[in-house]
Each structure stands twice: as structure tokens, then as C-alpha cells.
Amino acid sequence: MNALDIRHYDHRQSDELRPLLLDVYAEVYAEAAKTDPFAGVDRFAQGLDGWSRRPGWSCVVGYDGDQAVGYAYGAPLPPGAPWWGGLLAEVPADVVEETGTRTYALSELMVRVPWRKTGAARKLHDALLADRPEERATLLVDQEHPKVHALYESWGWRTLGDLRPRIPGAPLFHAMLLDLPQR
Numbered sequence: 299m300n301a302l303d304i305r306h307y308d309h310r311q312s313d314e315l316r317p318l319l320l321d322v323y324a325e326v327y328a329e330a331a332k333t334d335p336f337a338g339v340d341r342f343a344q345g346l347d348g349w350s351r352r353p354g355w356s357c358v359v360g361y362d363g364d365q366a367v368g369y370a371y372g373a374p375l376p377p378g379a380p381w382w383g384g385l386l387a388e389v390p391a392d393v394v395e396e397t398g399t400r401t402y403a404l405s406e407l408m409v410r411v412p413w414r415k416t417g418a419a420r421k422l423h424d425a426l427l428a429d430r431p432e433e434r435a436t437l438l439v440d441q442e443h444p445k446v447h448a449l450y451e452s453w454g455w456r457t458l459g460d461l462r463p464r465i466p467g468a469p470l471f472h473a474m475l476l477d478l479p480q481r
């Protein structure tokens with residue numbers, strides 16, 4: 299692999315990026331989509347459109363030469379974020395109190411198979427979260443994917459508790475948090 303070229307985007311480029319993000323998703327989740335309607339491209343496209351319309355949306359895409367190898371995106375949680383609505387764990391109210399500037403939600407991270415175990419995923423993750431002004435980040439990992447959960451733990455994320463989004467067919471997730479360096 300050549301050195302990974304990581305490019306940064308925001309909501310102003312979301313229309314232009316959309317086909318690439320959907321193509322990579324369709325490839326990465328092809329197997330999962332055969333049995334899990336929640337992994338279908340249509341549902342993903344709806345989610346992507348919702349996220350990428352947010353003014354604070356940011357995205358990084360990794361390129362190896364002219365090939366997109368994967369990407370990550372997210373956005374800050376607004377006050378009263380529905381994100382926490384499906385939290386099943388009992389936590390003090392202030393843990394899930396959002397201000398609009400407190401928490402960056404890492405919504406998606408995916409890497410095409412030929413670039414797995416090359417460090418590309420970690421680089422995309424780090425590039426997306428580098429220089430964020432928020433105090434912490436959050437993500438959801440499917441409880442049926444314990445190895446991905448362990449991977450995030452090895453990257454410093456801690457598990458807050460169980461969460462099932464209030465979306466029909468949504469799986470059970472681990473909600474995770476990561477403190478971001480304060481500048």
C-alpha cells in the first residue's frame with residue numbers, strides 16, 4: 299500500500315461525496331445485507347442523508363492512489379440528542395446531557411477488505427477525531443460484533459452501557475465514550 303492519503307470534508311461536499319460513500323458501504327456491508335435488512339443500502343442512505351445535512355458533519359476518506367479505501371464520519375450531538383434515547387443502562391442524567399458542543403458522535407467507520415489490518419482504520423479514526431473541539435466522542439457498536447468492540451476498547455474507548463436505537467429493527471449496541479484531548 300502507498301501512504302494513505304486522508305482527505306477531510308464537511309457538509310458542503312456531502313452531495314458530491316454521496317455516491318462514493320454509498321458504493322463503499324454497499325461493498326463493505328454486502329454480506330451483512332443479505333440477512334440483515336438493517337444493513338441495507340437504502341436504510342444507510344437515509345441515515346447518511348440525515349447526518350450529512352447537519353452543519354457540523356465531518357468526514358474523512360482515505361485514498362490509496364486513486365482508490366478510496368474507506369471512510370469515517372460523524373457530527374456533534376445537539377441538545378436533547380435522540381442518540382441517547384435508546385440507552386438502556388441507568389446513568390446519572392448529566393452523563394447524557396448534550397449542549398451541542400460537548401460530544402462528537404462517530405457515526406460510521408468502514409474500510410474495504412483489501413485494506414483491513416493495514417492501520418488504515420485507525421488512521422481514519424484518528425484523523426476524524428483530531429482537533430475536534432468537543433470534550434468527548436461517542437459511538438455505537440453492534441453487540442454481535444465483539445471483535446469490533448474489543449478493537450475500539452484497544453483504541454481507548456470505554457463502554458457506557460447497552461443501547462437500542464428507537465428505530466424499527468435496530469440491533470442492540472454497546473454505547474461507547476472516548477475523552478478527546480482538550481486544547
Ligand SMILES: CC(C)(COP(=O)(O)OP(=O)(O)OC[C@H]1O[C@@H](n2cnc3c(N)ncnc32)[C@H](O)[C@@H]1OP(=O)(O)O)[C@@H](O)C(=O)NCCC(=O)NCCS
Nearest residue numbers: 326407408409413414415416419420438439443445446449
Ligand atoms: C471495523 C473496521 C473499520 C476495523 O478495521 P481494522 O482495524 O483493519 O480491523 P479488522 O478488519 O481486522 O477488524 C478487527 C476484527 O473485527 C472483526 N470484524 C470487523 N468488522 C466486523 C463486522 N462488521 N462484523 C463482525 N466482525 C467484524 C474482524 O473480522 C477482525 O477479526 P479477526 O481479528 O479475528 O480477523 C473494519 O473491520 C470494517 O470496516 N468492518 C466492517 C464495518 C464495521 O463493522 N464498522 C464498524 C461499525 S461500529
